[in-house]
Amino acid sequence: MTQWSGYFGLILQGALVTIELTLMGSVLALIMAFLAGLGRLSRFFAVRALATAYIEFFRGTSIFVQLFWAYFVLPFIGISLTPLQAGVLALGLNVGAYGAEVVRGAIQSIGREQYEACIAVNLGRWQSMRHVILPQALLVMLPTFGNNAIELLKATAVVSLISLTDLTFQAQVVRSQTGNTMVPFTTILVIYFGLALIISWGVRSLERRMARGLDGVRV
Amino acid sequence: MEWDWNFVWEIMPTLIQGVKITILATLLGSVLAAIVGLAIALARRSPNKGLSRTVGFLAEFIRGTPLLVQLYFIFYVLPDIGILLPPLVAGVIGLGLHYGTYTAEVYRAGIDNVPRGQWEAAKACNLNARQTWTHIIMPQAIPPMIPALANYFIAMFKETPLLSAITVLELMNQAKSVANTYYRYVEPMTLVGAFFLVISLFSVVLLRWLERRYGRIEK
Numbered sequence: 431m432t433q434w435s436g437y438f439g440l441i442l443q444g445a446l447v448t449i450e451l452t453l454m455g456s457v458l459a460l461i462m463a464f465l466a467g468l469g470r471l472s473r474f475f476a477v478r479a480l481a482t483a484y485i486e487f488f489r490g491t492s493i494f495v496q497l498f499w500a501y502f503v504l505p506f507i508g509i510s511l512t513p514l515q516a517g518v519l520a521l522g523l524n525v526g527a528y529g530a531e532v533v534r535g536a537i538q539s540i541g542r543e544q545y546e547a548c549i550a551v552n553l554g555r556w557q558s559m560r561h562v563i564l565p566q567a568l569l570v571m572l573p574t575f576g577n578n579a580i581e582l583l584k585a586t587a588v589v590s591l592i593s594l595t596d597l598t599f600q601a602q603v604v605r606s607q608t609g610n611t612m613v614p615f616t617t618i619l620v621i622y623f624g625l626a627l628i629i630s631w632g633v634r635s636l637e638r639r640m641a642r643g644l645d646g647v648r649v
Numbered sequence: 650m651e652w653d654w655n656f657v658w659e660i661m662p663t664l665i666q667g668v669k670i671t672i673l674a675t676l677l678g679s680v681l682a683a684i685v686g687l688a689i690a691l692a693r694r695s696p697n698k699g700l701s702r703t704v705g706f707l708a709e710f711i712r713g714t715p716l717l718v719q720l721y722f723i724f725y726v727l728p729d730i731g732i733l734l735p736p737l738v739a740g741v742i743g744l745g746l747h748y749g750t751y752t753a754e755v756y757r758a759g760i761d762n763v764p765r766g767q768w769e770a771a772k773a774c775n776l777n778a779r780q781t782w783t784h785i786i787m788p789q790a791i792p793p794m795i796p797a798l799a800n801y802f803i804a805m806f807k808e809t810p811l812l813s814a815i816t817v818l819e820l821m822n823q824a825k826s827v828a829n830t831y832y833r834y835v836e837p838m839t840l841v842g843a844f845f846l847v848i849s850l851f852s853v854v855l856l857r858w859l860e861r862r863y864g865r866i867e868k
Contacts, residue, residue, distance in 0.1 A: 486850070487846065489849070490845065490846045490849035490850060490853075491807070491842045491845045491846050491849070492807035492808065492809075492810050492845055493807075494808075494810035494811060494821065495810060495821070495838070495841050495842045495845055496842070498821075498825075498838055498841075499838050499839070499842055502828070502834040502838055503834050503835050503838045503839065506834065506835050580713065583715075584713075584714065584715040584716070585715070586715070587715035587716075587717040587718055588715075588717060588811070590717070591717075591814060597718075598715070598717060598718055598721070601718070601721070602721075605725065611725040611726045611729055612726050612729060615718065615721055615722045615725065615726055616722075616726075618718060619710075619714045619718055619719075619722065622713065622714040622715055622718065623710055623713045623714050626713035626714070627713065
């Protein structure tokens with residue numbers, strides 16, 4: 431019988447890498463989503479065009495190709511990234527492009543009367559965004575952001591192919607060392623599912639927290 | 650490293666071969682996803698609680714775990730219990746199952762969108778369950794679903810590079826083997842990206858047309 435405890439330690443190390451990647455990727459994705467989402471609503475044509483190009487490019491090509499491009503092609507033009515940097519960069523930029531559409535949709539879903547009220551109380555563009563529009567739009571964005579975070583978690587499996595030691599990579603290591611396939615792959619499937627459940631639970635409770643005090647305001 | 654057009658033309662035939670497999674996998678995967686999605690959607694509506702809960706949990710599990718790991722599971726674990734699948738078949742099954750759980754939600758929304766009166770009218774006309782589904786519900790539910798389904802098929806297309814991890818010789822794998830042979834990554838990887846971008850941009854046009862032709866599902 432194989433000594434499983436050591437191998438489970440290996441898989442747990444992989445889980446840590448996966449969690450780290452998911453967190454860092456999500457932070458980058460969140461920043462990009464707001465930059466590009468607000469960029470698409472900008473008054474300036476150049477900013478709108480840039481944001482649209484970014485969104486279409488990263489949604490149009492697959493995450494896998496972007497990751498390989500970041501890892502294998504960028505070194506030839508002088509930018510060498512570690513696997514972790516390439517992974518966070520590709521994941522964050524890719525999911526950020528999807529998130530940008532969520533930000534744009536949520537902001538546009540806020541009713542006209544809110545904008546008119548802002549003008550009536552003499553708020554500037556930035557002030558109305560910051561104090562009136564975004565607090566309401568954030569609540570609309572949250573559920574979809576949760577789904578995007580789960581997509582990001584699932585996409586992290588791809589980084590194992592550029593030799594980053596995440597869950598999937600470690601499962602392959604265990605497979606090649608023990609010859610057993612059922613145990614490592616089932617284990618990591620369950621771990622991924624557990625992580626996805628944690629994310630959706632976290633987003634739901636955050637949603638409840640943020641919705642507090644808005645009862646009766648939203649229809 | 651400079652961009653070399655001669656090299657591009659030299660590797661083009663190999664890449665085109667990969668493109669064919671990529672498209673074949675997407676088409677077969679889409680057909681399977683459409684069938685699996687319908688089956689899941691119907692099973693979840695079943696009055697049998699055991700069936701609908703089990704299928705619901707399985708779909709949730711598949712949606713919460715990475716496609717790459719599922720592909721490994723199908724490709725490496727199933728042979729242990731005597732099911733040996735060629736790589737392409739394993740890949741198509743993985744794509745079909747994974748995206749079937751997404752299309753199931755589209756079917757659910759489409760079916761829920763058929764007004765209650767239609768069900769009642771079918772009952773009033775003394776149609777049995779099968780007749781109600783095939784003559785009343787499905788003909789009204791399916792057209793508005795088409796754009797949403799197409800959206801997932803495009804998403805699936807962008808995930809096909811993952812099949813290279815289980816040795817399917819699709820576009821990404823051909824590009825990798827070319828890159829490893831000549832040790833030139835810039836051209837093959839960029840071409841793969843360009844290819845995906847072009848197809849996605851075309852499919853966005855197609856999607857807009859489908860939306861105009863069939864309308865969207867109101868949420």
